[in-house]
Amino acid sequence: MSSGVLAARGVHFGYGRNEVLSGVDVELRPGELVALLGPNGSGKSTLLRLLLGFRTPKPGIISLGDTPIGSLDRRTIAQQLAFVGQQERFDFDFTVHQVVSMGRNPHLGRFRAMGAVDRTSVDNAMRRTDVYALRTRPLGQLSGGERRRVLLARAFAQQSPLLLLDEPTANLDPLHAHRVLSLVREQVNSGSGALVALHDLSLTLRYCDRAIVLDQGHVAADGKPHDILTPALLASVYGVQATMFQGEDQTPLLNIQGPLQTPQA
Amino acid sequence: MSEVRSTLLMLGALGLLFALFGVALMIGSAPISPNEVWASLVAPHELEPWKRAVVIDIRMPRVLLGAICGGGLAVAGATMQGMFRNPLADPGILGVSAGASFGAVLVLYLAPLGWTAAGVPLGAFVGGLAAAFWVYRLASERGDAAITTLLLAGIAVGGIASALTSLVLSLSLAEWEVGRQMLTWLMGGLDDRGWGHVAIATPTVLGGAILLLIYGRDLNILSTGEETAMALGVDARRVKRELIFLVALVTGATVAVMGVVGFVGLIIPHIVRQLQGPEHRRLLPLSFALGAVFLVSADIFCRWLVHTDLRLGVVSALAGGPFFLALLIKHRRAQGASS
Numbered sequence: 052m053s054s055g056v057l058a059a060r061g062v063h064f065g066y067g068r069n070e071v072l073s074g075v076d077v078e079l080r081p082g083e084l085v086a087l088l089g090p091n092g093s094g095k096s097t098l099l100r101l102l103l104g105f106r107t108p109k110p111g112i113i114s115l116g117d118t119p120i121g122s123l124d125r126r127t128i129a130q131q132l133a134f135v136g137q138q139e140r141f142d143f144d145f146t147v148h149q150v151v152s153m154g155r156n157p158h159l160g161r162f163r164a165m166g167a168v169d170r171t172s173v174d175n176a177m178r179r180t181d182v183y184a185l186r187t188r189p190l191g192q193l194s195g196g197e198r199r200r201v202l203l204a205r206a207f208a209q210q211s212p213l214l215l216l217d218e219p220t221a222n223l224d225p226l227h228a229h230r231v232l233s234l235v236r237e238q239v240n241s242g243s244g245a246l247v248a249l250h251d252l253s254l255t256l257r258y259c260d261r262a263i264v265l266d267q268g269h270v271a272a273d274g275k276p277h278d279i280l281t282p283a284l285l286a287s288v289y290g291v292q293a294t295m296f297q298g299e300d301q302t303p304l305l306n307i308q309g310p311l312q313t314p315q316a
Numbered sequence: 317m318s319e320v321r322s323t324l325l326m327l328g329a330l331g332l333l334f335a336l337f338g339v340a341l342m343i344g345s346a347p348i349s350p351n352e353v354w355a356s357l358v359a360p361h362e363l364e365p366w367k368r369a370v371v372i373d374i375r376m377p378r379v380l381l382g383a384i385c386g387g388g389l390a391v392a393g394a395t396m397q398g399m400f401r402n403p404l405a406d407p408g409i410l411g412v413s414a415g416a417s418f419g420a421v422l423v424l425y426l427a428p429l430g431w432t433a434a435g436v437p438l439g440a441f442v443g444g445l446a447a448a449f450w451v452y453r454l455a456s457e458r459g460d461a462a463i464t465t466l467l468l469a470g471i472a473v474g475g476i477a478s479a480l481t482s483l484v485l486s487l488s489l490a491e492w493e494v495g496r497q498m499l500t501w502l503m504g505g506l507d508d509r510g511w512g513h514v515a516i517a518t519p520t521v522l523g524g525a526i527l528l529l530i531y532g533r534d535l536n537i538l539s540t541g542e543e544t545a546m547a548l549g550v551d552a553r554r555v556k557r558e559l560i561f562l563v564a565l566v567t568g569a570t571v572a573v574m575g576v577v578g579f580v581g582l583i584i585p586h587i588v589r590q591l592q593g594p595e596h597r598r599l600l601p602l603s604f605a606l607g608a609v610f611l612v613s614a615d616i617f618c619r620w621l622v623h624t625d626l627r628l629g630v631v632s633a634l635a636g637g638p639f640f641l642a643l644l645i646k647h648r649r650a651q652g653a654s655s
Contacts, residue, residue, distance in 0.1 A: 129549030
């Protein structure tokens with residue numbers, strides 16, 4: 052199977068009668084870092100789950116390369132797509148090394164032990180995310196930022212060309228949020244594609260090549276972040292009043308003043 | 317480092333198990349010396365026939381059955397704890413033990429006396445599998461069973477089966493002998509078990525437990541969440557279905573050959589996790605070995621007090637409960653000290 056484009060075409064999905072996505076088209080290619088934006092409840096997490104094949108759109112098509120994702124088995128999908136969820140919970144005290152090693156599962160059978168290639172891949176992933184020194188520690192003893200980097204290391208060890216992350220910076224302080232996104236950026240620079248659900252628009256402007264904005268189950272905008280994140284779009288999608296200006300190093304900056312002031316009748 | 321540790325633990329547990337085998341073959345109402353036990357294994361014809369019969373036909377199947385069932389329950393418990401991501405899960409969580417108990421007492425109630433020797437294990441086995449199947453059907457939707465729904469369905473079906481067991485018991489109390497048989501059976505035990513029981517337990521309990529060992533890596537990943545597992549290439553739906561079937565097979569067959577013996581499946585995986593961490597590829601085999609050690613020891617203890625009517629299920633819970641509490645307190649102190 053060619054490692055290709057992950058695409059959603061005309062995707063609808065609902066929980067019961069409540070339609071969450073209505074006619075969504077998105078694409079993710081290797082070599083690009085794409086932000087998935089939108090207010091709470093706009094369908095970001097649902098779209099990620101459909102793209103991963105956890106759920107089936109009705110109607111609509113999710114395809115990986117030339118193949119509908121529903122006709123691929125989980126191992127084949129995992130060799131192409133890595134995922135880090137929003138709130139992964141660990142009920143047992145696995146060590147950092149054990150968790151990162153789980154990333155090799157799609158490349159191992161039930162009976163094959165980790166070989167030299169697998170071990171190198173795990174070590175490299177831990178070094179790049181700066182968790183190598185923590186490798187014998189149980190995950191429960193780590194801080195939120197360290198834990199997020201461990202999960203990122205697990206996804207890197209998976210060595211799949213595409214990466215889907217659901218709010219990887221949630222609950223992180225600014226330093227750790229930047230560290231997470233710059234790690235994703237490095238991974239993309241080395242050829243992967245990444246789709247990252249985010250709430251932080253300034254991180255989007257700084258790190259992402261493209262942004263897809265979801266609003267009430269539709270794609271409200273899809274393009275270069277500084278082209279599409281206009282005050283008008285932010286007003287209609289998020290209901291906030293914002294102004295955009297140029298920072299010192301020519302990066303666009305957003306200033307969000309607050310909720311939109313509706314004219315008094 | 318940790319691999320060396322778990323290899324040593326495994327070797328230690330196996331060594332202990334073999335030592336206990338020797339002890340278990342020696343003790344009982346007719347004491348047999350270590351030399352005679354050894355002779356019965358390597359040169360049975362040099363031994364007096366009655367001693368040979370005691371060792372080979374009475375004690376050996378009993379010890380083997382205890383080891384197989386103790387190991388099987390511990391592996392089934394470790395599997396359920398991993399799958400439910402809950403250290404309080406036990407092999408009976410899917411209603412299997414309760415269903416098997418009902419099947420057994422129903423046979424004792426309905427079948428003529430001569431039929432019970434074969435009928436009770438069969439009834440228990442069918443009852444256990446039926447309960448698990450019912451739980452799975454209740455909880456599944458479009459080929460997938462949600463973990464929380466499985467848990468609730470297991471509690472509900474288990475509750476219904478327990479109530480039905482009590483109903484049959486209360487109906488049979490008028491007949492003293494039948495009621496006594498039921499109660500004795502429900503408390504679990506290895507007395508009067510022969511090679512026939514070992515022949516039932518080997519393919520089902522031992523075979524099922526060995527198959528469960530294959531799922532170590534899947535369980536590691538499944539215990540970190542179903543979506544994560546799917547993203548890491550584990551077909552969570554299929555694996556859950558297969559694990560449920562194997563656990564029902566192991567637990568149902570265990571109850572069929574020795575009645576209900578609690579606590580083994582709950583505490584042994586706990587102890588192993590504290591000794592060497594949650595890695596299931598090492599957790600499952602070591603649980604089997606220690607589960608076998610635990611049940612063979614409990615049975616030796618029962619036979620020491622052979623003139624009382626002490627049942628294996630009672631000893632298991634009485635020994636396991638306080639030990640478990642001690643572990644919890646120690647663990648809490650350790651946590652308090654580190655934080």
